[in-house]
Amino acid sequence: MEQWWWYFWFSIISLFGASLGNWIHRWRNPKCNGKLPPGSMGLRLIGETLSFFVTSNSVDIHPFVAQRMKRYGSLFKTSLAGRPVVVSLDPDFNYFVLQQEYKLVELYYMDSVAKLVHQDDMKNLGGDFHKYFRRVILSHFGHEPLKHKLLSQFEDVINQELQDWSKMPQVDLKHQTASMLFNMASKILMSCVPEENLGHDLSDILQGLMTFPVYFPGTAFYKCLKKKEKALKLTSGVLEERMNLYPTDKGDLLEKMVGDMGNEAGLTKQFVSHALFGLLIATIETIAPSITWAAKYLLDNPSTLQHLTVCIYLL
Numbered sequence: 001m002e003q004w005w006w007y008f009w010f011s012i013i014s015l016f017g018a019s020l021g022n023w024i025h026r027w028r029n030p031k032c033n034g035k036l037p038p039g040s041m042g043l044r045l046i047g048e049t050l051s052f053f054v055t056s057n058s059v060d061i062h063p064f065v066a067q068r069m070k071r072y073g074s075l076f077k078t079s080l081a082g083r084p085v086v087v088s089l090d091p092d093f094n095y096f097v098l099q100q101e102y103k104l105v106e107l108y109y110m111d112s113v114a115k116l117v118h119q120d121d122m123k124n125l126g127g128d129f130h131k132y133f134r135r136v137i138l139s140h141f142g143h144e145p146l147k148h149k150l151l152s153q154f155e156d157v158i159n160q161e162l163q164d165w166s167k168m169p170q171v172d173l174k175h176q177t178a179s180m181l182f183n184m185a186s187k188i189l190m191s192c193v194p195e196e197n198l199g200h201d202l203s204d205i206l207q208g209l210m211t212f213p214v215y216f217p218g219t220a221f222y223k224c225l226k227k228k229e230k231a232l233k234l235t236s237g238v239l240e241e242r243m244n245l246y247p248t249d250k251g252d253l254l255e256k257m258v259g260d261m262g263n264e265a266g267l268t269k270q271f272v273s274h275a276l277f278g279l280l281i282a283t284i285e286t287i288a289p290s291i292t293w294a295a296k297y298l299l300d301n302p303s304t305l306q307h308l309t310v311c312i313y314l315l
Contacts (some may be wrong), residue, residue, distance in 0.1 A: 039077035047079025178203035
């Protein structure tokens with residue numbers, strides 16, 4: 001009798017071990033029509049998310065990426081926030097993927113990003129619409145507008161801001177730059193400078209994207225979406241006002257999009273307000289940190305600052 005129970009429990013444990021082994025094997029080797037790059041999928045469900053979210057004070061490549069790049073190369077697989085991911089640090093491959101959008105690849109957003117950029121507005125839009133959107137943006141922010149119009153405006157605004165900063169006891173460069181960029185971008189996009197400056201909010205909003213999408217008061221993601229709601233309330237209000245006044249002689253990006261709303265499929269009120277919101281974020285989040293790091297580098301390297309100053313005088 002005891003021997004029978006021993007065989008029974010041995011069978012149960014063997015089945016459990018085989019099932020667990022198969023489960024882990026399928027997790028670490030996901031199905032794919034082609035050949036997946038090397039890498040690790042980490043723990044089941046969690047993946048390598050905890051390692052990815054570890055903060056780093058280095059201005060170099062994040063340790064998560066640097067370690068895996070050294071181990072696997074410029075293309076590796078992993079799992080982040082419950083999603084299988086392939087990370088590419090190869091510029092040629094990245095260029096190829098971008099060229100194949102809507103051909104071999106489709107747009108995909110992390111859950112947190114999808115909720116921020118309103119993926120429902122984006123997923124049904126084809127390549128022709130994105131070409132239109134890119135063309136409209138370049139017509140207002142491209143080389144010719146910069147050369148003939150925007151650079152002189154930027155110079156005037158920056159000089160005024162620097163004068164104002166010189167009167168302050170201390171300056172938070174990233175936040176002050178974000179506020180300046182918000183006013184500049186708002187004027188170019190919508191020909192207005194809102195009473196409430198949201199530069200500070202928008203400069204921190206992307207931090208909420210690199211978190212678990214848990215919508216609960218106090219979480220970084222919750223704060224991120226609240227800032228989004230405030231910004232969308234602003235852009236929606238400006239859009240409504242412009243639609244009531246259209247046509248005007250402002251000639252800005254908003255004027256162009258309002259005029260095309262009846263001609264371009266997918267160009268709805270909701271999309272335009274989200275597009276303005278996205279452009280404000282793109283302007284602030286890309287430039288403000290770059291200026292901050294450049295200023296830090298120059299302050300830490302006086303000889304470089306002196307050399308740069310001499311070059312500017314020579315020009």
